[in-house]
Amino acid sequence: METLSAATREALIDLADRMIPAEGEMPAAGSVIAGADLGPVVEELPDLVPAVEKALASVAEVPERERFKALAENDADGLAAVGELVAAAYFLDPEISRLVGYRRREAVPIAVDPDLVELTRPVVALGFSSPVPGTG
Amino acid sequence: MSETSGDQRRAEVVIVGAGPSGAVVAKKLVESGVDVLCLEQGDWPDYTTSRAADERLELAAGKHWSWLPNVRAGVGDYPLDESESDVSALMWNGVGGSSVLYAAHWMRNLPSDFRVRSVDGVGDDWPLTYDDLVPYYEQVERDFGVSGLPGDPAYPRWDSFPMESTPIGAAGHRVAKAHNELGWHWWPSANAIATRRYGRLNPCVQRAACMWSCVDGAKASVDITHWPDILAAGGRLVPRATVSRVETDARGRASGVVYFDAEGVERRVEADVVVLAANGIGTPRILLASATEEMPDGLANSSGLVGRRLMMHPFGAVVGVFDEDIGSFQGVWGQLIYSLQFYETDESRGFVRGAKWNLMPTGGPLATTRSFPWGYDTIWGDGFHEEVAKRVGHSAVWGIIAEDLPEEHNRVILDPVLTDAYGNAAPRLVYKASENTEKLLAFHLERARESMEAAGAKETIVAPQIRETGWHLLGTAKMGEDPASSVVDAEGRSHDVPNLFIADGSIWPTSSGTNPTATIAAMALRCAEGIVRSRNLMEVA
Numbered sequence: 001m002e003t004l005s006a007a008t009r010e011a012l013i014d015l016a017d018r019m020i021p022a023e024g025e026m027p028a029a030g031s032v033i034a035g036a037d038l039g040p041v042v043e044e045l046p047d048l049v050p051a052v053e054k055a056l057a058s059v060a061e062v063p064e065r066e067r068f069k070a071l072a073e074n075d076a077d078g079l080a081a082v083g084e085l086v087a088a089a090y091f092l093d094p095e096i097s098r099l100v101g102y103r104r105r106e107a108v109p110i111a112v113d114p115d116l117v118e119l120t121r122p123v124v125a126l127g128f129s130s131p132v133p134g135t136g
Numbered sequence: 137m138s139e140t141s142g143d144q145r146r147a148e149v150v151i152v153g154a155g156p157s158g159a160v161v162a163k164k165l166v167e168s169g170v171d172v173l174c175l176e177q178g179d180w181p182d183y184t185t186s187r188a189a190d191e192r193l194e195l196a197a198g199k200h201w202s203w204l205p206n207v208r209a210g211v212g213d214y215p216l217d218e219s220e221s222d223v224s225a226l227m228w229n230g231v232g233g234s235s236v237l238y239a240a241h242w243m244r245n246l247p248s249d250f251r252v253r254s255v256d257g258v259g260d261d262w263p264l265t266y267d268d269l270v271p272y273y274e275q276v277e278r279d280f281g282v283s284g285l286p287g288d289p290a291y292p293r294w295d296s297f298p299m300e301s302t303p304i305g306a307a308g309h310r311v312a313k314a315h316n317e318l319g320w321h322w323w324p325s326a327n328a329i330a331t332r333r334y335g336r337l338n339p340c341v342q343r344a345a346c347m348w349s350c351v352d353g354a355k356a357s358v359d360i361t362h363w364p365d366i367l368a369a370g371g372r373l374v375p376r377a378t379v380s381r382v383e384t385d386a387r388g389r390a391s392g393v394v395y396f397d398a399e400g401v402e403r404r405v406e407a408d409v410v411v412l413a414a415n416g417i418g419t420p421r422i423l424l425a426s427a428t429e430e431m432p433d434g435l436a437n438s439s440g441l442v443g444r445r446l447m448m449h450p451f452g453a454v455v456g457v458f459d460e461d462i463g464s465f466q467g468v469w470g471q472l473i474y475s476l477q478f479y480e481t482d483e484s485r486g487f488v489r490g491a492k493w494n495l496m497p498t499g500g501p502l503a504t505t506r507s508f509p510w511g512y513d514t515i516w517g518d519g520f521h522e523e524v525a526k527r528v529g530h531s532a533v534w535g536i537i538a539e540d541l542p543e544e545h546n547r548v549i550l551d552p553v554l555t556d557a558y559g560n561a562a563p564r565l566v567y568k569a570s571e572n573t574e575k576l577l578a579f580h581l582e583r584a585r586e587s588m589e590a591a592g593a594k595e596t597i598v599a600p601q602i603r604e605t606g607w608h609l610l611g612t613a614k615m616g617e618d619p620a621s622s623v624v625d626a627e628g629r630s631h632d633v634p635n636l637f638i639a640d641g642s643i644w645p646t647s648s649g650t651n652p653t654a655t656i657a658a659m660a661l662r663c664a665e666g667i668v669r670s671r672n673l674m675e676v677a
């Protein structure tokens with residue numbers, strides 16, 4: 001399985017902080033990624049690893065604080081790959097899930113709407129017709 | 137579910153493909169006492185690997201349960217060369233076919249879809265009418281398990297559903313009321329999703345995850361609704377059997393098929409009848425690959441139309457963002473409501489034909505960071521959290537399925553270089569959306585924006601056009617009455633090879649603007665009836 005190298009993870013942290021900065025009670029992504037198990041993300045999205053490595057390599061010579069801007073201006077695909085990995089790791093974090101109010105799709109028993117006949121009355125009144133003679 | 141064992145060298149009817157059309161044909165034939173063997177290139181879906189019920193759902197969609205065979209690269213997937221196509225083809229190769237991943241929108245074609253040439257002067261009429269197909273629609277709706285509300289004035293003779301309609305949710309209510317005020321059509325959606333226990337289906341639990349597989353057994357995919365009964369009735373199914381060609385005898389009758397089994401061993405099945413149900417790309421691929429010295433352009437191709445007239449329903453989307461929480465990551469996905477307000481031609485719009493709209497949820501937080509449907513203005517940086525909070529639970533999206541017209545230059549051909557794991561030529565898609573389609577989409581996107589605004593959306597976003605929208609693979613083995621201008625007749629029988637049938641969406645003369653599974657299934661049932669009826673008169677090899 002593809003894995004992120006320590007150097008890649010290190011390079012991601014500052015970039016992640018700029019992509020998902022701290023705000024209110026929401027922490028920045030860098031601090032989450034620094035301690036996160038990225039295994040589940042990489043397991044589900046193995047194709048992301050080379051794309052992220054490539055994107056980071058393309059800005060390796062750019063000062064750290066300028067890398068987000070450089071990717072945004074010059075490498076939309078690279079930024080999308082980095083963004084996918086950063087956001088996936090961020091929103092998988094249990095504490096972030098709690099703060100956002102979304103963890104998974106829960107099982108919600110289905111109930112039939114009682115008002116559909118009434119609600120569709122104006123549509124029935126439209127009396128749609130077909131351009132095909134003899135139908136509609 | 138285990139593979140069928142025993143002798144697989146002979147069958148009365150061999151079916152290629154275990155998706156919706158293959159399953160419908162197999163069910164009808166087995167019920168009629170016909171000896172059936174189905175060869176399916178993929179395997180049974182392994183729902184234990186699905187992430188639909190856990191926190192990885194939106195990640196897993198990116199690879200293992202991807203709609204793109206080139207991304208998934210799983211068992212049964214052949215590579216696709218799409219370098220000359222505006223749209224990427226989406227499919228699931230395995231038992232159940234694309235019903236494993238479809239959103240289960242269950243739309244009949246409208247009466248005008250069968251009369252496009254007569255009504256609008258473009259495309260072709262089908263060699264049958266809506267009324268001809270109604271009894272078949274009714275049967276497959278019972279067999280799949282469809283929920284809905286009868287009475288939509290856009291559809292004649294759609295008088296009942298096996299189950300009550302799925303709930304339309306807060307988003308559906310909001311947009312429905314807006315359409316009532318606008319005087320625009322809408323209707324609670326028909327979905328192949330159970331709202332109560334129905335046959336092998338469980339009631340839906342509203343995970344809004346249909347398109348990443350249903351782990352709750354509530355969505356009518358044919359691996360659940362059809363194949364267990366077919367196998368119990370004596371039908372045979374061989375998964376991981378990749379058909380490379382149809383064989384013919386000296387008189388040009390189909391004599392069987394050649395396939396590679398799971399171990400890569402080339403095998404042969406003799407059959408009285410061959411039915412292709414391998415979708416709008418797989419079916420022409422097999423026909424073209426079955427070329428012989430006598431038929432250098434491929435099997436059943438005296439018209440020259442095999443592979444041509446590919447239609448894939450270019451897709452548009454408009455998001456509405458609302459102040460209120462409209463619960464947009466749970467519910468039926470599926471569709472909440474649909475609209476056919478702008479389905480028929482209005483010449484003043486500058487294009488012909490139209491589109492069906494389906495209102496759907498938008499997903500969880502990770503989905504809100506992606507460019508589709510949210511646009512290329514990135515969400516990253518200052519304001520990220522505010523934007524996510526604004527979107528999650530507060531948004532819904534109109535999906536717009538555009539009818540595209542049949543054009544012979546849009547086609548499936550055999551790639552001269554790319555092959556699958558067994559050395560079979562891979563398909564290459566050549567597809568470009570027409571000017572009519574571009575005008576059609578532009579008009580519909582603006583009207584959908586007006587719909588969202590009327591519903592109270594504080595922000596609307598027209599999604600960027602993306603490649604990954606080719607859900608509906610149609611038109612590449614056209615049905616018609618004239619052998620010079622069509623590949624098969626109105627029951628899917630080849631004009632050239634009388635014991636060869638095509639049961640999938642390949643045979644559509646025009647694409648309609650609706651989700652095609654209902655009509656593919658109804659046509660497959662009609663095809664199967666034709667086989668049963670002519671069984672004793674069939675000219676076999």
